[in-house]
Amino acid sequence: MIFRQLFDPLSSTYTYLLACEQTGQAMLIDPVIATLERDLAELDKLGLKLAYSVDTHIHADHITSALQLKQRTGSKIANPAIDRLPCADVWLEEGTPLQLGSVRLDPLHTPGHTDGHFAYLAGDRLFSGDALLIDGCGRTDFQNGCSEALYHSVHTKLFSLPDEVLVYPGHDYQQRFVSSIAQEKQRNPRLGGGKSLQEFVTIMDQLKLPYPKFIDYAVPGNRACGVCPTDLPAHLEDYCGQSSDSIQG
Numbered sequence: 638m639i640f641r642q643l644f645d646p647l648s649s650t651y652t653y654l655l656a657c658e659q660t661g662q663a664m665l666i667d668p669v670i671a672t673l674e675r676d677l678a679e680l681d682k683l684g685l686k687l688a689y690s691v692d693t694h695i696h697a698d699h700i701t702s703a704l705q706l707k708q709r710t711g712s713k714i715a716n717p718a719i720d721r722l723p724c725a726d727v728w729l730e731e732g733t734p735l736q737l738g739s740v741r742l743d744p745l746h747t748p749g750h751t752d753g754h755f756a757y758l759a760g761d762r763l764f765s766g767d768a769l770l771i772d773g774c775g776r777t778d779f780q781n782g783c784s785e786a787l788y789h790s791v792h793t794k795l796f797s798l799p800d801e802v803l804v805y806p807g808h809d810y811q812q813r814f815v816s817s818i819a820q821e822k823q824r825n826p827r828l829g830g831g832k833s834l835q836e837f838v839t840i841m842d843q844l845k846l847p848y849p850k851f852i853d854y855a856v857p858g859n860r861a862c863g864v865c866p867t868d869l870p871a872h873l874e875d876y877c878g879q880s881s882d883s884i885q886g
Contacts, residue, residue, distance in 0.1 A: 638740055638760070641679060642805065642814060645669045647875055648699040648851075649808045652676065653764055656685045657738025664689040664715075664737055666757060666764050667807055670702040670863055671878050677709060687712040688737055689727070693766030693807055694754040695720060695859045697779060697852040699876060704863035714862050719746070719753040724862035729755060745794050749787020750775035756795065758802075763818070766807040769795050771816045774827050775807070777841050779852065784841040788834050796822050851876055 639656035648669065654676070656663035663685040668676055680687055687710040690703040694717065703714045704724065715735060718728035729735060735742040743758040747768040754775075757764040767775030769791055777784045800819035822829050827840050849855075851873060858864045865877035 639663070639683060639685070640762075641683075643672065643676065643679065645672050645699065647671060649810050650696075650699050651805065651807060651809065653805060654679060654683075654685075655737075655740050655742070655759060656683070657740050660738035661685050662688040662737050664691055664735075664740070664742070665706065666691045667693055667696075667766070668702040668706060670700045670705060670865065671876060673702045673705055673709075676702065676706075680710075686710070689713050689715045689735065691715045691729070691735070691742070691757065692717075692859070693756065693764065693768075694751045695780065695856060697849050697855050698808075699851070700855055700858040700865055701863040704861070707862075716862070717744070717746070717753045717755045720860075722860060722862060731755075747787075747790035747794055749777055749783055749785075749790045750780075752781035752783070752786075754790075758798070761799075761801060762803050762805060763795065763798060764805050764807075765795065769804060769821060769825075769828070770806040771804070771809055771811075771813045771821075772825055774825075776844065776846055778844075778846070779849065780856070784838045785834065787841075788828065788837045791828050796828075 641654040643652040650669050652668050653666040668690050690706045692701050706712050713726035715727040716722050716725040718730045729744045731744050731746045745756045747754050747756045750767040777787050798818050802818045804816040854866050
């Protein structure tokens, strides 16, 4: 499998490129509209054809590039079936793998950060979105989030995976790239180390995080599979701009 880990510094979002070496077909997980040109250049450099863009959930901190990727490359938009987005070409459900040549992506419904959140397992790699971060997790106070649901998603589905499975998160804010199921079970300060459900709920209740500055634009834009608003304030214009910065792993 061809694999690249790409980074958007504005929203601290990781985008993942997976491709089948035999067919040259690729998918992008959680692509960001601000890094559209970078991702297209990466595909071109590797001689790959984009077959799918895949999102883990309806994001609140950036806008997906799924729609523009479809317009530019003819790729299909794959989204969690639970969100029933009319702009999607493929609705992903747990128990129904997305196969791309030799690459198999197994969707795992992991509600809690949002009610429609999915993580994706590809062999020994877990693309955990915002359900499980390195030493953390996504917030649960917006978009039908639920701390209890997130705890159960992580403990019953993600922590039940083999210890050696690598965890590639949707974000990281401290220049970390990858973790493992074993590491997160042992030392994740919110969800690991034997934390009880009540301890986790208390931790999440005490975060007191500010209202997300881009959510009012990102959520409707992502419900349309990646449409930037026409009334975006000047101080948020970079979220719909272009960036060439990336991290590859």
